Amino acid sequence: MAHGSILYITLGCAKNEVDTDRMRALLNGAGYDEVFSAEDADAVIINTCSFLASATSESIETTLTLAEEISEGVRGTRIVMCGCVPSRYGSELPDELPEVAAFVRTDEEDGIVSVMDEVLGVERVDPPFIPSVKRTVESAVAYVKISDGCDRYCSFCAIPYIRGRYHSRSAESILSEVRDLVAGGVREIVLIGQDTGIWGTDFKDEVDGPTNLAQLMIAVAEAVRPEHVWIRVLYLQPEGMTDELIAAIRDTPEVLPYIDIPVQHCNARVLKAMHRSGSAEQLSDLFAKLRAEIPAMVIRTTSLVGFPGETDDEAAEMLAFMDREGFDYTSVFPYSQEEGTFAAKMDGQVDEDVKLERTQAAMDLAEALGFAATAAHVGEVAEVIVDGIEETDEGPELIGHAWFQAPDSDGAVHLEVTDAAVGDILQVKFTDSFCYELVGEVVEE
Ligand code: SF4
Structure with missing residues (x-):
């Protein structure tokens, strides 16, 4: 039986995505379910960013907006704030943000199961299962x-x-x-x-x-x-x-x-x-x-x-x-x-x-x-990793990235849909480019 349902919100950089996924894997292993709306959640984990003043403001605003949304419901959803904002402003936060049930610094995130158990009043007979791969997102x-x-x-x-x-x-x-x-x-x-x-x-x-x-x-x-x-x-x-x-x-x-x-x-x-x-x-x-x-x-x-x-x-x-x-x-x-x-x-x-x-x-x-x-890459043939399929105005297209494109930071490669699956590595000839994006065709699978 699930101990509770959790909505995850991640702000900031790729490092935060990794941290959120690690917490998700630990919580999944400990018997918590992931949900995708605050309405269905017993708790919301907000993994915050505080790299710049504007990122801190966004983190606080997101938390306050969520708290307002939650207060209109009847579920009594709790908010747990993790990551850089608690790491940076730790001791000031409980007074400033009474809407938040717990604050978890980046160096405390491996203890997220105990925090969540306490916030949701979960009592365990056996210790939680700890997965060997602390990752849940399916990606290449x-x-x-x-x-x-x-x-x-x-x-x-x-x-x-x-x-x-x-x-x-x-x-x-x-x-x-x-x-x-x-x-x-x-x-x-x-x-x-x-x-x-x-x-x-x-x-x-x-x-x-x-x-x-x-x-x-x-x-x-x-x-x-x-x-x-x-x-x-x-x-x-x-x-x-x-x-x-x-x-x-x-x-x-x-x-x-x-x-x-x-x-x-x-x-x-x-x-x-x-x-x-x-x-x-x-x-x-x-x-x-x-x-x-x-x-x-x-x-x-x-x-x-x-x-x-x-x-x-x-x-x-x-x-x-x-x-x-x-x-x-x-x-x-x-x-x-x-x-x-x-x-x-x-x-x-x-x-x-x-x-x-x-x-x-x-x-x-x-x-x-x-x-x-x-x-300058147009005309070259290079390997492309398939990342997924995207819907566009012209219909679905395969999205991937070449070795010279860091995922989530640089551009992508757009291909006609084939039966390739996420994670396949295709040989692609680049036929056109726009901005940081390349268009290509598969030359060999
Ligand atoms: S202090 Fe900041 S900008 Fe300088 S190396 Fe460290 S993380 Fe990078």
Whole structure:
């Protein structure tokens, strides 16, 4: 018999999706059912985001709207708030949000079953079943968290205060999850963390097996064999790009030549004020080296616009740098004054209208570069993983992604519907492109 019904709401990034799914798997194992509307739910889990002030506001607004909706019903549905907002504002929340029955920080989420049992008054005779694969979403792609937290303390970023100090997950637990996922049919493993490049540097005791990211990637590749599985690594800080890592990407067939390096800026003065390091020259040298070692390399980056003290010239310098480097994908964020961060107290906060103007210019350039990089694939034949079928005005079409498109971040590939199933890897010829999207036809199954 089910102990209760739960609606899951996830806000924010892919890492939060992974966390929600992990909680869902634990709660399913413990006898809770998932439902898809608040009306049918005994409890709602809201997994929140607090990366930016706007994300915190969205998380609070979603909670308050839900509380209002629920108060009109008769079911007495409880709300449990998880994730980044409780991690960041923990002690202030019970007074501010009496509508919420429990707050669960990111580092407490593995204890979600006990929290839910307490909130819903469930008494257990036997301990709950704990599934070996803590994942329920059926998809060809699986995100595997290799670390959490961050020790860099970039002056604009609240993540270290939300997610805590950097801590690497053990290789043993990562590899065991990867094996289970591949056995379950997953075709792409995406290794994620706030700062994946320094994975392993916090291991205190001597460990058997991999102790840095390059070695971990090779071990993950060995773990997925003999299946045909892609491996992608996201969120590498420029300083983490060692020669060993570049060689591992180059020489390990399963590891895709796709790299996500959030540079944020290129100007040395701005980078220093951001508590980051490097200069345009050093970054350009790194990208040149990557492209020389791995000619097919696809590069995604992030640009933070309007950091306190950024001058018109420095903003223009960043645009010229983006243009010179011709990044395949660039996410552009306007600087946001985040409570508790060093940069929030800095002089020279840039006027909102100037920030918006610079953001628009950076976005226009990012799109022009990205659209051109996408169009450059027209005529190529490449592997595409099938992600699903979508209904469009012209009828259903098959949606997939190529190796140079990170799922959920970059564009997709659109194909005529065939009898291919989710997770199939097809050989596709790209015949056309629009924005970040490609149109293709299957040349061989
Ligand atoms: S490295 Fe990334 S997560 Fe860490 S503080 Fe800097 S911006 Fe934030």
